Amino acid sequence: EPEVTQTPSHQVTQMGQEVILRCVPISNHLYFYWYRQILGQKVEFLVSFYNNEISEKSEIFDDQFSVERPDGSNFTLKIRSTKLEDSAMYFCASSDPITGQGYNQPQHFGDGTRLSIL
Amino acid sequence: KQEVTQIPAALSVPEGENLVLNCSFTDSAIYNLQWFRQDPGKGLTSLLLIQSSQREQTSGRLNASLDKSSGRSTLYIAASQPGDSATYLCAVFSGAGSYQLTFGKGTKLSVIP
Numbered sequence: 001e002p003e004v005t006q007t008p009s010h011q012v013t014q015m016g017q018e019v020i021l022r023c024v025p026i027s028n029h030l031y032f033y034w035y036r037q038i039l040g041q042k043v044e045f046l047v048s049f050y051n052n053e054i055s056e057k058s059e060i061f062d063d064q065f066s067v068e069r070p071d072g073s074n075f076t077l078k079i080r081s082t083k084l085e086d087s088a089m090y091f092c093a094s095s096d097p098i099t100g101q102g103y104n105q106p107q108h109f110g111d112g113t114r115l116s117i118l
Numbered sequence: 119k120q121e122v123t124q125i126p127a128a129l130s131v132p133e134g135e136n137l138v139l140n141c142s143f144t145d146s147a148i149y150n151l152q153w154f155r156q157d158p159g160k161g162l163t164s165l166l167l168i169q170s171s172q173r174e175q176t177s178g179r180l181n182a183s184l185d186k187s188s189g190r191s192t193l194y195i196a197a198s199q200p201g202d203s204a205t206y207l208c209a210v211f212s213g214a215g216s217y218q219l220t221f222g223k224g225t226k227l228s229v230i231p
Contacts, residue, residue: 006161031217043162043207045218056217091161104150104169107219111161 002026004110006092012116013082021077021113023092032075033093033107034067036060043091049075079115087117120145120212124222131198132230139193139225141208146189149213153182153193156205156224165206166193198229 005024013019025032034046047057049067066078075094079086089112096105121144131137141151150169154162166182168175168191175182181194195202205226209219 004161033217035219042223043209043219043221045220048217050217056215058218093162104167106152106164106167108164109154109162114159 004092004094004108006090006110006113008113009111010114010116012118015084015117016081019079019082019115021079021090021092021115023075023077023110024073025075025092025094026108027073029094029096029108031055031095031105031107032067032069033095034077035091035093035109036088037091037112038085038088046077082115082117084117087115089114120148120210120220122208122210122220122222124206124208124225126225127223128226128228130228130230133198133200135198135229136194136196137198137227139195139206139208139227141191141193141222143189143191143210143220145212146186147212147214148186148210150211151182151184151191152209152211152219153180153191154207154209156207158205162207195227198227200229200231203227203229 007022032049037043045058047061048055064080068076091109091112093107093109095107123142125140152167153165166175168182168184179196184191205224207224209221
């Protein structure tokens with residue numbers, strides 16, 4: 001079964017450094033998402049992306065964050081200047097295009113990238 | 119703002135027992151609800167998606183029900199096995215121009231052999 005792939009599985013970075021998290025969504029999917037989960041807390045939505053632009057973002061997704069689809073297969077999340085509180089598990093997800101079934105398409109998640117800020 | 123709550127936070131049962139995990143949400147205007155499984159240090163595996171027009175959805179030993187008007191869903195696991203041990207998350211999709219899933223904190227299930 002097709003799956004969402006994320007690299008690296010674990011990233012350790014010094015505070016203030018830039019970090020790029022990479023994702024390869026399921027190939028025929030057109031909607032892409034980033035979520036994060038701080039240890040012991042809920043999974044939180046960061047951003048959704050469709051047709052090469054952000055369709056929705058949360059309050060967490062401030063100017064330090066950006067997303068990009070640099071080619072036909074990759075989807076990246078960049079954090080420009082990392083802070084200690086950015087330490088979390090970051091999940092990428094993708095879903096099928098919105099079809100005649102409306103919004104009833106499941107989101108499929110990758111295994112996540114554990115980001116540790118020192 | 120949609121809030122999702124899962125009770126209990128943790129549950130320990132002997133192998134073979136049937137069990138029910140609960141999820142409640144504050145805004146009943148949802149398009150669907152997804153149940154996920156999360157193993158330690160791993161990603162989220164989608165188990166079931168139940169649409170707002172549906173009452174139940176089944177996959178193998180799993181059965182999810184949805185009572186949209188009361189803002190509740192349950193995940194029923196029949197004949198539990200040690201391999202079912204994981205954290206189970208529910209997430210609601212409200213649609214209406216929003217694409218985000220809103221998650222509960224999860225129920226950590228331990229099935230004792």
